[in-house]
Amino acid sequence: MTDLSIMKKNKRITDQLIYMIIYISAAISVLLIAGIICYVFMKGINTVNWEFLTNVTSVLKDTSGIAGNIVNTLYIIVITLLIATPIGIGSAIYLNEYAKPGKLVRLIEFTTETLAGIPSIIFGLFGMVFFGIALGFGYSILTGSLTLTLMILPLITRNTQEALKTVPESYRSGALGLGTTKWYMIRTILLPSAMPGIITGIILAVGRIVGESAALLFTAGSGYYLPKSGQLFGKVLESGGTLSVQLYLNMSKGQYEIAFGIATVLLIIVLIINFMTRLLTRKFDVSRKK
Amino acid sequence: MLLTKRIPMKVMQEKGRNMRNSTISIVGSRKTKRISETIAHHIFTICAFFAVLGVASITVYMIINGTPALAKVGILELLFGSDWSPTAANPRYGILYVIFTSIIGTTLAILIGVPVGVLSAVFLADVAPKKLVAVVKPAVELLAGIPSVIYGLLGIMILNPLMYRLELALFKGSATHQFTGGSNLISAVLVLAVMILPTVINISESSLRAVPDQLKAASLAVGASKIQTIFKVQIPAAKSGIITAVVLGVGRAIGEAMAISLVAGSSVNFPLPFNSVRFLTTAIVSEMGYAADTHREVLFTIGLVLFGFIMMINTILTKLLKKGNRNDD
């Protein structure tokens, strides 16, 4: 009884031990994290210069650069978002506004969760055999985008759902009370109000796309040439290696300077994405509080 | 916002006149309204079923492509055979060691990564000074978002040489050990553990922070020490968040292919720490490009096994979550 008295703050030995373990764990984590970021930057920052970013690797001209990969990454981001965003938002609208809670909704939500948990390599396998071979698109940006669409669909659906849920019920009933139809209400009131949340979801999806390599290696291939003038749309049907895929290829061939250069570029891209997400979430929260 | 903005009277009258003339009047043009409404409704329903379609087609495809091998090669030989030589004159497709490697490797990675992660989250949420948190938290978020191949790159540059030196020291003069130059199970496990750290830390930290202050205050008020509060009150209260973090960590670890494909070796061996090993995922990656006929079907079977594992883990852990929540209520 005397040990546990609030008058006698006995510094228990076990407490001290646990504090030590916590400090050690935290030190390990912090050192690892700081170490990783610093190591990648230090090794890569020398490679990253204007030529690196705007040249294409060429055997004949003896240059090396990632311009082709950057363009491919942009292509994949744009096309995947073009396909996945409407489907994801439509999905979320259905789940939130139209569907009646019950077995159907639970099935859809269950499958969405499952889709989110499937490892990317299985998407890659499926994409290669279904979109690449069965549908005949071969190694192309289109195949990669279709595969990635399946991967980021749950992300966009979930984020849009959350965003829609935060729109107050009074908006909906007010609009319907004034006599608008459901679709009109959704497109003029709900979607604009939920837009910051939706955009946050899209930005997170972009982050996921940029970091994906397993699903793209056998679907979008590894081409690294810039599209020729006049071929901007045709490029979609050609193979294109994104930055992550190129990083993997350089890494496996032992070309570590280029690999670290790409890693640094990717780190900077993720930094920007994180920054934008944080900015948007803050704006989102503040406006809700009003 | 639309309803609370102060709109001047003139604009209101203008709007009223326009509303009467346009097609969104509640009395006129009901037909066009009806058509666009039903079209919209149908489009949204179709969109929603895309997720179902996606999962269904992937599952069906995996099953269709994965089961012929089970029949051709035989379930026993496939799942419980340990000889993997798909291109030999007499091909053998035993993936037992591969399955073991994935199970053991993932378990070890979790055993290392989750405690360190959760305790670090405790540090960030309760023990660390605010300035440190402001620096460390963005770094953790940054690391949670970078492509996993970067972890593989670091593994090759830093871990493999270290492991090789260890290997040389430990197995000096051994007649039975096949030297792998540092690509072995331990390297892969360490890379996986480091990879799941940011995810575990992030989510655990948010759930720890979300625990209401009253709970913590009440616990401290009755005389518990800070450590007791953390471990007996806060962590149980944040249990669902921490379990989510663990589930996501497990998912990431078991599904990772690229980061470990270059640090784990790639021969099919029993998963001893210093053996060159192959995981379910790396087995698919290394042979996906060129496998033909039966070989490819076996790769799909590997994918099916992986799929099965993940569904199992997800269901078990979600059930744990639901049970936990029900107990709290």
Next chain:
Amino acid sequence: MKKNITRMLMLCMIPVLALGLAACKNNSSVDSPSQSSSSALSGKITMAGSTSMEKLSNSLVEAFMEENSSVTVTAEFTGSSAGVESLLADSVDVGNASRNLKDSETGAGAVENIVAIDGVAVVVNPDNPIEDLTKDQLISIYKGEIADWSEVGGLNEPIVVVGREAGSGTRGAFEELLEIEDECQYALELDSTGTVVAKVASTAGAIGYISLDMVDETVKAVKLDGVEASAEKIKAGDYFLSRPFVMATKGEISEQNELVQAMFEYIYSDAGKELVESVGLIAVD
């Protein structure tokens, strides 16, 4: 708030557009000198296959695309067997293999078009003092019978046996020429020539086999039975580890579309042969 978001998105597009313009400028300044007469051809050629043929494929692709500015050629490096399989599945126009085609492949319609001769070099870590290995020593090392470098006259360090994955043309050629198919004990089965180079270069005591044109300063090629691995020795027939580089087509070359025919015309022309020699291979007549 919507305006701010739009403004931010606009700000992000500016660096992206700038990069795109700069890249296009680089690209166009490279394209302009090549106003050749054969720019009447336009279209796409797809290739897939051997990683050993990467240097040759990339050089060929670039040279061909420069001559014909409206043609796009892409090449994937998935391994010899994968390349021929994609060819037979009609996913690509040309399948690259760094070995002779198997009977099953020719039986399914693939035609073997040899475009170059390549040697398989056996490489070790540059710190390894070994200069020479006999054929039998090599076989024993890869079968796992010799496990330490001291047994063949080297330092007291274990041998790390590195090889390629099962579908590799290089592995197929290597094992077939030494007649040790299915008997090799690999510590590591890596999936491209470049990976083997990287591993051997960074691991003391490693030994591996790669395409001759990929040997660089980071690894050391050993002599086999006293013969060094070089293009001249292969042409003279002294170095026994040599294999063909095959660009397979489904059906004869004359049956392909005009783009593929033009590409093969280029390879077999003098300019093409020069290209082959410039990357370190041996041209065929």
